[in-house]
Amino acid sequence: MSSIEEKCKNKGVRLTDQRKVIAKIMSESKDHPDVDELHKRVSYVDKKISIATVYRTVKLFEEAGILEKHDFKGGKARYEQSPDEHHDHLIDINSGEIIEFVDKDIEKLQNEVAKKLGYKLVDHKLELYGSKIKK
Amino acid sequence: MSSIEEKCKNKGVRLTDQRKVIAKIMSESKDHPDVDELHKRVSYVDKKISIATVYRTVKLFEEAGILEKHDFKGGKARYEQSPDEHHDHLIDINSGEIIEFVDKDIEKLQNEVAKKLGYKLVDHKLELYGSKIKK
């Protein structure tokens, strides 16, 4: 059973065949596919799964905290399995490759900034866009 | 003449009546209107200006570096005049209010992170989402 399928069980999310396939694919994905790409991968297992179902499932999983949605540049939402510990992203503007990173110092400063402005930090989005340094 | 109109002159962007109106409204705006809202404001001055023109102009100005486009949560692009010095945004998740802030330390750390990963930082997006602390 995939790790996402497991999470569904724990959270009482009803499991259909389609959802199991989507759960499995997303559990195995190490990148950040958009819905089209995900549908393509899912279709390889069961070509009768419609893209509407993929959209609905991905939203369902997101609301259950199982998937994380990202709106990087490009106009299409991209998904990844919710990580155990939060990370941010650096996007290679040339290749589109996405690198994950963690920086506790930045996190801390973000909290301080919010606090200073009289706010409790609820969420944040940090995306770095860069080009590879050639050596 | 509005400050944006001035920038257009300097950059050789042709000025039409419509563009002058849009330039003026954006120069005076202290918030981050979306295209609909901007069109509404523009229509108050000249109700014959179409929303297609607003879309085209806003894109033109952005490509000329005169306006900055933001994709905050909500699905609609929002615009502000390109600031002299870069700032980031904190969005009040309850009211939608947007607060601008500058934090040099965070900027510096971002550069360091990128560098450490072998990248030259070209652009970045930092958005904080928070709720007001009641006292």
Add this chain to the structure above:
DNA sequence: ATAATTGCAAATGCTTTGCTTGTGA
């Protein structure tokens, strides 16, 4: 059994575009 889920196609919301007419430099 039955409330929830699927597939399909139609609808949505934001944004872009083709085409004809109008206009700034």
Add this chain to the structure above:
DNA sequence: TCACAAGCAAAGCATTTGCAATTAT
């Protein structure tokens, strides 16, 4: 003058939704 811009309506794209048929618990 004449390449470029505006207005309009139609098209485009990602995403959502209504509905009838199907399915998980």
